[in-house]
Amino acid sequence: MSTRTDELTHRAPETDPDNPLTRERAHLAASRAALRAMREEAESLDTSNVAATWVSAEALRHDIDQRIRALADLSDTPLFFGRLDYLNAPGTDGTEGTEETDEAHRFYIGRRHVHDTGGDPMVVDWRAPVSQPFYRASRRDPMDVALRRRFGYTAGDLTAYEDEHLTDPAEADTTSKLLQQEIERPRVGPMRDIVATIQPEQDEIVRSGLSGTVCVQGGPGTGKTAVGLHRVAYLLYAYRDRLARTGTLVIGPNRSFLHYIEQVLPALGELEVKQATVDDLVAHVEVRGADDAAAAVVKGDARMAEVLRRAVRSHVTLPTEPVVVVRGSRRWRVPAYELEEIVRELQARGIRYGAAREALPQRIAHAVLVQMERAGEAPDDRVQDAVARNPAVKAAVKEIWPPVDPAKLVLRLLGDAEFLAAHADGVLSEDEQRAILWAKPARSVRSAKWSAADAVLIDEATDLVQRTPSLGHVVLDEAQDLSPMQYRAVGRRCTTGSATVLGDLAQGTTPWATRSWEEALAHLGKDEAVIEELTAGFRVPTDVIAYASRLLPHIAPGLAPVASVRENPGFFEIRTHTDDAEVAGACEELLGREGSVGLIAADARVPALAEALAAAGIGHLGPGEETTRETRLTLVPASLAKGLEYDYVVLDEPGAVVAGEPDERTGLRRLYVALTRAVSGLIVTHTAELPPQLG
Numbered sequence: 001m002s003t004r005t006d007e008l009t010h011r012a013p014e015t016d017p018d019n020p021l022t023r024e025r026a027h028l029a030a031s032r033a034a035l036r037a038m039r040e041e042a043e044s045l046d047t048s049n050v051a052a053t054w055v056s057a058e059a060l061r062h063d064i065d066q067r068i069r070a071l072a073d074l075s076d077t078p079l080f081f082g083r084l085d086y087l088n089a090p091g092t093d094g095t096e097g098t099e100e101t102d103e104a105h106r107f108y109i110g111r112r113h114v115h116d117t118g119g120d121p122m123v124v125d126w127r128a129p130v131s132q133p134f135y136r137a138s139r140r141d142p143m144d145v146a147l148r149r150r151f152g153y154t155a156g157d158l159t160a161y162e163d164e165h166l167t168d169p170a171e172a173d174t175t176s177k178l179l180q181q182e183i184e185r186p187r188v189g190p191m192r193d194i195v196a197t198i199q200p201e202q203d204e205i206v207r208s209g210l211s212g213t214v215c216v217q218g219g220p221g222t223g224k225t226a227v228g229l230h231r232v233a234y235l236l237y238a239y240r241d242r243l244a245r246t247g248t249l250v251i252g253p254n255r256s257f258l259h260y261i262e263q264v265l266p267a268l269g270e271l272e273v274k275q276a277t278v279d280d281l282v283a284h285v286e287v288r289g290a291d292d293a294a295a296a297v298v299k300g301d302a303r304m305a306e307v308l309r310r311a312v313r314s315h316v317t318l319p320t321e322p323v324v325v326v327r328g329s330r331r332w333r334v335p336a337y338e339l340e341e342i343v344r345e346l347q348a349r350g351i352r353y354g355a356a357r358e359a360l361p362q363r364i365a366h367a368v369l370v371q372m373e374r375a376g377e378a379p380d381d382r383v384q385d386a387v388a389r390n391p392a393v394k395a396a397v398k399e400i401w402p403p404v405d406p407a408k409l410v411l412r413l414l415g416d417a418e419f420l421a422a423h424a425d426g427v428l429s430e431d432e433q434r435a436i437l438w439a440k441p442a443r444s445v446r447s448a449k450w451s452a453a454d455a456v457l458i459d460e461a462t463d464l465v466q467r468t469p470s471l472g473h474v475v476l477d478e479a480q481d482l483s484p485m486q487y488r489a490v491g492r493r494c495t496t497g498s499a500t501v502l503g504d505l506a507q508g509t510t511p512w513a514t515r516s517w518e519e520a521l522a523h524l525g526k527d528e529a530v531i532e533e534l535t536a537g538f539r540v541p542t543d544v545i546a547y548a549s550r551l552l553p554h555i556a557p558g559l560a561p562v563a564s565v566r567e568n569p570g571f572f573e574i575r576t577h578t579d580d581a582e583v584a585g586a587c588e589e590l591l592g593r594e595g596s597v598g599l600i601a602a603d604a605r606v607p608a609l610a611e612a613l614a615a616a617g618i619g620h621l622g623p624g625e626e627t628t629r630e631t632r633l634t635l636v637p638a639s640l641a642k643g644l645e646y647d648y649v650v651l652d653e654p655g656a657v658v659a660g661e662p663d664e665r666t667g668l669r670r671l672y673v674a675l676t677r678a679v680s681g682l683i684v685t686h687t688a689e690l691p692p693q694l695g
């Protein structure tokens with residue numbers, strides 16, 4: 001970032017009409033009036049005479065309502081946050097016919113496009129090509145920008161601006177104060193957008209094209225989630241029609257995380273993006289059971305796809321009997337060897353089991369038709385359809401290529417050792433087969449205690465039978481925790497689209513956590529993806545990230561520590577205590593400051609701490625619940641802390657967080673996640689010894 005410093009961060013607006021701030025405020029007022037006019041125009045649209053049918057009238061009404069909502073002037077989100085003055089008016093080459101007005105050179109950058117009654121832009125969308133230099137232009141590559149101006153707001157009022165003259169050799173490189181203020185602004189409520197301060201390396205990811213998949217490795221607080229959400233917003237702008245047809249989806253690890261991020265896209269005017277967890281995507285059965293780690297690892301292994309493929313295909317039986325179709329006085333006979341040829345040909349084509357099953361009767365009918373033609377008849381398509389529906393053909397298809405119910409198939413694999421062995425032979429070891437077999441086979445799909453990993457197996461089997469519809473773009477957040485089979489489940493939802501994969505190998509806390517992005521991308525079916533790395537940390541203060549990074553050599557050797565860009569050093573304390581009342585006391589102390597507070601603890605410690613808080617008369621929320629001015633404390637089980645952030649964090653008993661996981665490495669990773677949630681300060685409280693890796 002390069003700017004001229006605080007003496008150029010102008011403040012204290014005067015009414016003097018020559019004061020730039022006065023002029024900028026006038027532009028803000030005029031832009032708001034223009035937005036109001038756009039909204040009023042949308043509101044006054046009468047759809048009754050336009051649409052031909054009730055359905056299209058409804059659709060049109062929906063579109064207009066969306067537009068009205070998107071045109072809301074939100075008092076707490078400034079209409080524009082930046083301005084670019086180009087040296088040459090964009091879209092012109094400075095020659096003949098060029099309009100040399102100020103307006104042709106000057107662009108105000110904001111969350112949405114606003115135009116005046118004449119259709120001239122008052123504010124341009126941050127995603128428009130003309131806005132890009134706001135994020136990317138530098139002294140080295142000014143991108144034809146003479147002036148970049150950032151605006152500062154206080155309670156909705158435009159109160160400051162900051163200029164950079166990128167082509168002025170006399171200007172020095174320094175950090176933007178307004179950017180710094182924005183990064184340090186206290187967090188209350190859900191996640192917010194970062195349009196005003198997207199960094200160049202983030203912008204490159206945000207604006208990368210729709211056709212390619214991007215994978216982002218980044219430590220805690222490097223803005224992965226923010227970048228992923230802004231990328232969807234960008235893609236929806238740049239490829240609106242295509243994505244409106246195919247759809248977009250954001251996948252997050254759990255409900256509370258999705259709740260935390262759900263307002264970012266609507267604030268950017270994008271109301272149609274779906275959100276889901278991987279479990280939501282594969283909800284073919286009710287999940288009521290859980291696997292031990294050994295079973296879950298095998299069930300999540302990509303080799304299970306081969307076991308399932310074999311099991312599905314095993315339902316095909318090569319015909320041994322001919323099919324005899326009687327039509328009127330004639331009998332037509334398709335011999336077994338010819339049926340076998342048809343079946344083998346369908347198998348070789350590698351189409352879905354269900355598609356092949358649908359094609360089979362037509363193929364048999366075709367064989368009959370050929371015989372009819374040879375006998376001098378002239379059958380048409382209707383005859384072929386009738387033959388395909390003939391009871392003899394139907395009976396043969398049922399015998400040769402019976403329907404497969406994916407859930408029943410998985411039920412059988414997990415309950416029937418012989419059936420499993422028949423299809424897992426040479427793929428899974430005997431131990432692995434034993435690990436996934438149910439101790440007590442379930443009787444039916446309804447009564448089975450399905451686990452989350454089982455649901456993914458059913459999803460794979462479902463896709464073997466019938467192709468899963470693909471979306472235009474999928475953002476996969478906290479990807480490092482997915483099993484190979486889960487990657488496959490996500491991958492088949494973007495086979496014809498692309499993906500943004502976001503994660504941190506050091507934060508993987510599942511037994512099957514991702515070891516390398518190349519491997520993960522192969523499971524996703526996106527080998528060609530580009531892998532980017534983000535290393536600048538926007539969340540965690542320097543001292544805290546340095547402390548947490550002591551764990552890195554033990555949890556992800558080879559990953560570089562995050563470099564915090566926060567100037568405010570924050571505070572960091574380690575306290576020993578004797579009872580839980582002191583933990584509640586630490587929370588109370590932090591509630592005396594501005595912003596949100598999170599008390600993070602091993603899951604098993606949560607009930608005791610809830611009691612201690614209640615005894616101290618301190619109200620608290622659960623993760624993902626919205627903090628309000630009145631209740632700013634959230635009690636967070638360590639297992640749900642991922643992806644969330646709080647201004648201040650009390651981390652209870654690190655040793656218990658580590659001990660809460662099945663193995664030490666996972667425990668230390670969980671601790672790393674918990675240690676990296678704080679924006680402004682962290683208090684670690686403990687009675688037991690601290691894990692030696694933090695020493």
Ligand SMILES: Nc1ncnc2c1ncn2[C@@H]1O[C@H](COP(=O)(O)OP(=O)(O)OP(=O)(O)O)[C@@H](O)[C@H]1O
Pocket residue numbers: 182183192193194197198199202218219220221222223224225226227504507538539642643644645676
């Ligand atoms: N360019 C930016 N300007 C201002 N704030 C930013 C910027 N980039 C990220 N942030 C803020 O930093 C915080 C961390 O961002 P985010 O949650 O996206 O990080 P992450 O990499 O997903 O973290 P984690 O690995 O912990 O999930 C958020 O509050 C986000 O708004």
